[in-house]
Amino acid sequence: MEDSTTAAAARPPGFSGSAENLAHKDPYFHSQSPTHHHDILSSNSIILIIVSIISICIVFAIFLVIVMLRRIKSARKNDSCNEKNNSSRFIAHTATDFSYSPDVRERCLNGGNLLLSTPSRYRGVQVLTYKELELATDNFSEVNVIGNGGFGVVYRGVLADGTVAAIKRLQRDRKQGERAFRMEVDLLSRLHSPYLVQLLGYCADQQHRLLIFEFMPNGTLQQHLHSPKGQYQPLDWGIRLRIALDCARALEFLHDHSIPTVIHRDFKCTNILLDQNFRAKVSDFGLAKIGSEKINGQILTRVLGTTGYLAPEYASTGKLTTKSDVYSYGVVLLQLLTGRVPVDTKRPSGEHVLVSWALPRLTNRDKVVEMVDPVLEGQYSKKDLIQIAAIAAMCVQPEADYRPLMVDVVQSLVPVVKSYNSISCPASSRFQPQTSSPSFSTRYGIKSFGHKADKDYSIGM
């Protein structure tokens, strides 16, 4: 069809219709001898054929150029993906097809496409069979159970290559389960940060859905902060500061370094896991929302999450923004500071909800000392305490617009952590200078300590 259009357009002006039609309509045609008539006809036909051939060639050449450009582009994309295996960016959320059983070990995820070149790995994420996971967990033995959460039971397992892993098995009757499973695989196979728990693999073998994560030997922040006395050593002030900074960096990464933005939506102490050095990593992306679903910077969605951590505007209207995560972060910071849980009905009236109890005290220099976790006595300087309390107060503001961005929180925490570490371990070489954007300290009237104007210090991983 394209060819015929091109050919018609290429005819000389006034040339319309077939040669026979012209012969009937044009009187000049009748006055010519039959031989001359055929000469004109054949020369016109030759021109027509040549023009048509040239047009077809041009169209074909354009098509070839487009195909070549596309191939070059996709080759470059693959190259950069391989180079930046630890890239902080992912491009767009696409649905992923899990209907294939990885029993047939030749398919793996690639944002909705099945990548055939690297059969059982997608950017370090392995596709495992149910059999392999049975072997890893000693047939899902009770003795290997390390937790039981919203997703299902979590087991400690040892993979065939000797890697110790946390293996989460989705309970079949969980409604949100399939969506959570897809979201975790889709997001964590693209997002790589030292502040996020690493997804090692997954299994979508027939009806089975399992996620395989790096094993975090010190469990959750919840366990260390809120387990019955004596079960765990209390976390000291320095460790709490570092955990606060690690978590802030995790959310900063999701909000500002991921394209499109990712909203975690279930940031809480049970989703903060601790490694052998008590460095924190954020886990559980089953409820996460991707910024590409935004309308005017907000996502209208069903209210999901955990009571006590939900931002008021999200809880009441379902309007979700990155500031909802900032609120949840503020609640966790309050837990680190006070050792209290977000909602505790066993406490005297007026103290049930942590945020309501803490907010008026956080900005009162004398009262703030009274609210600190008693086990931390004598470990902190008052100016550090006031700084942390001010950050927490900003994060749990009822009005979302008054809450800081996570990048600002990071900027404000860095000097506090740095100054604490320089006092407690002056010879520490874990700090590496980095350039930074302006701090929100000045904007919110929070003082920075020992903090050069255009330098930021992050803790080396």
Ligand SMILES: Nc1ncnc2c1ncn2[C@@H]1O[C@H](COP(=O)(O)OP(=O)(O)O)[C@@H](O)[C@H]1O
């Ligand atoms: N990567 C991991 N390493 C070590 N333990 C883990 C890991 N992931 C989960 N767990 C343990 O399993 C428990 C349940 O986890 P999860 O399914 O995330 O549920 P929830 O966050 O609702 O507690 C956690 O509280 C934790 O004790």
Ligand SMILES: [Mg+2]
């Ligand atoms: Mg969890």
